[in-house]
Amino acid sequence: MEIGYWLASEEHPPKVLVENAKHAEDAGFGHMLISDHIHPWVDAQGHSPFVWGVIGAIAEATERIQLGTAVTCPLIRTHPAIVAHAAATAQSLMDGRFLLGVGTGENLNEHVLGDKWPRADVRLEMLDEAIDVIRALFGGEYETFRGKHYTVEQARLYDAPKEPPPIIVAAKAEHAAKLAAAKGDGTMNTKPDADVVKLFKEVGGTGPIYGKVAGAFASSEDEARKLAKERQPNSALGGDLSTELALPRDFEAVAELVREEDLEGSLVFGKDPAKWREKLDEFERAGFRHVALHHVGVEQREFIEFAKQFV
DSSP: OEEEEEEOTTTSOHHHHHHHHHHHHHHTOSEEEEOOOSSOSSTTTOOOOOHHHHHHHHHHHOSSOEEEESOBOTTTTSOHHHHHHHHHHHHHHTTTOEEEEEOOOOHHHHTTTSOOOOOHHHHHHHHHHHHHHHHHHHTOSOEEEEOSSOEEEEEOOTTOOSSOOOEEEEOSSHHHHHHHHHHOSSEEOSSOOHHHHHHHHHTTOOSOEEEEEEEEOOSSHHHHHHHHHHHOGGGGOOTTHHHHOOSHHHHHHHHTTOOGGGGBTTBEESSOHHHHHHHHHHHHHTTOSEEEEEEOSSOOHHHHHHHGGGO
16 A cells, blocks of 8 residues: 655645655655645634645755545535646646645535535536546547537637546545546545445456545654544544545634544544554555545644654
8 A cells, every 4th residue: 555645735834844745755655645725624723725726836945756636526616627727827837746636525625716615526526627627638639529518619728738647536425426537537535435436446446445544643642632522523523524625714613513532533543553553454454545644733844753653
């Protein structure tokens, strides 16, 4: 299993993200995944730089490591033609080391232009069409597209990549897994859901399957739990809350109900390598072969040194 490093855009300013990326490459990680937000989940996280600018800086700062979005939403806030343009440029800057992770997004980020937040089934339909737009533009020819959700008029990417970046489709439920199999070059999930992986493969899905092990790296479990509750209470939210709530203050209001024990299972607490390994093994048993490690705290250098034992 290839071990990667998670760059949380909600938790670090842009220059620090670039520094962390360089440290991760030096530590030997095989890949990095970076989130695409315009808002953090809660104000305690405190950041949310423009991901495409950060990717450009990471391309200059690194030489070997693969980098992908986890995930960008090519539906509302950013038109799929613009995502195609950005991804093509990222692939060029990174000399073919880029992958485009896409998903149906969260209201937290997608409401900002005043658009309606669609139902989940409509968002999946939009993502299906958006992938068609992106793949067409990767071809480097003039494209006109008139679909149910998107229109493109004679657009051409003059710096289209010779090798288009793989499109990895996030899937945490049945219909998304089927879309990932039909339209993606792989899939992604932040939970070790063996059933989704099995379905993805059964309906013809191929390519890498990416996951994430998140935790609070601290000197004691008690300290780790306090850190997790402060900076990542959203990890405990079930149902559709993570996709439906609109503002950090909404997440903070719900987080008032979150207890430290509610985070059990979704995060690793402390510095015990066995606990981190146990979670990695859970993903491996579920069929994941690429898993990124994520520490929710501010300081990352010590965590990167700790985590390189798993690489």
